[in-house]
C-alpha cells in the first residue's frame with residue numbers, strides 16, 4: 573500500500589509494466605453507427621455505453637489499454653458523456669489503462685482546462701492519457717506537461733497520423749529544416765529526457781500511423797534510440813491496412829515502446845466472439861513486437 577502523499581508511478585512506468593507483461597495491444601472503443609448495428613445495439617447513448625463496457629471487460633488483463641474515441645460518445649451530448657464516464661469508471665476499476673482519444677489542442681489556460689477534464693484525479697472523465705494536437709505550437713501544451721510528473725498521466729502528441737491527407741501539413745518543413753512531424757518526435761524525446769530521466773519509458777508519447785513510411789516524414793528509425801524510450805501509439809493496423817507482422821520494418825527502433833491500436837478489426841465481427849478476437853489480436857501483436865527492438 574502506498575503511503576499518504578506517495579507519488580503514483582508515472583504513466584511511462586505503467587506502460588513499461590504492461591510491456592513487461594507482454595501486453596502491447598490498444599483495443600479501440602469506437603462505437604460508430606455501423607459497428608453498433610453489427611452488434612445489434614441501438615445507435616444511442618445506451619448503445620455506446622454497452623459496447624464500451626463490453627470492450628473494457630473483454631480487454632481487461634489481455635490488452636495493454638483501451639482507447640475510447642470520444643467523438644462517437646459526443647454524438648449524444650450529455651447522455652453520451654455520461655455513457656463515457658461509466659466506461660471510464662469500469663476501466664479504472666479494472667485497472668486497465670485508458671487513452672481518451674479526443675485529439676485536443678488549444679492555447680495556455682484553455683488547453684490546461686482540457687487536461688483538467690481528462691487527466692486530473694477524481695474528474696468524471698478521468699483517463700490515464702489523452703491524444704493531443706500541437707498545431708498551435710509545442711509550447712501551447714505546457715500547462716498539461718506540468719501535470720505529467722507526479723500524477724501518473726500521459727499524453728500522445730499527433731506527429732505523423734495514419735490518414736494520407738495529413739501528409740501536406742505533417743511533412744511540411746519548418747524554418748529549422750525539420751518536418752512538422754519530425755519536430756514533434758524530437759520535442760517529445762527532449763521532454764522525456766528532461767522530465768523522466770532514469771525511467772524506462774517516457775510519459776509524453778507520439779502518434780505515428782502504421783500505414784506510413786516514416787522516412788517520408790523525415791523520421792528516422794533511430795529516432796527510437798532515445799532514453800527513456802518514446803511511447804508510440806500506432807493506429808492503422810487492421811482495417812486501415814497495415815499488418816502487425818510488418819511492425820519491425822515500419823517502426824524500427826521506434827517500436828521499443830509501441831502500442832498497436834486496432835478498432836474495427838476487433839469490433840466489426842460483432843458482439844459474439846469479442847473476447848476471443850481481442851485475445852487473438854493481443855497474441856499476434858505480442859508475437860510481432862517481441863522481434864522489434
Ligand SMILES: O=C(O)c1cc(=O)[nH]c(=O)n1[C@@H]1O[C@H](COP(=O)(O)O)[C@@H](O)[C@H]1O
Pocket residue numbers: 600602639641673703732733734735779780781807808809810811812833834835836837
Ligand atoms: O489518435 C488516434 O488514435 C488516431 C490517429 C491516427 O493517426 N489515425 C487513427 O486512425 N487514429 C484513431 O485510431 C482509430 C483507428 O480505428 P481503426 O481504423 O478502426 O482501427 C480511430 O479511433 C482513429 O480516430
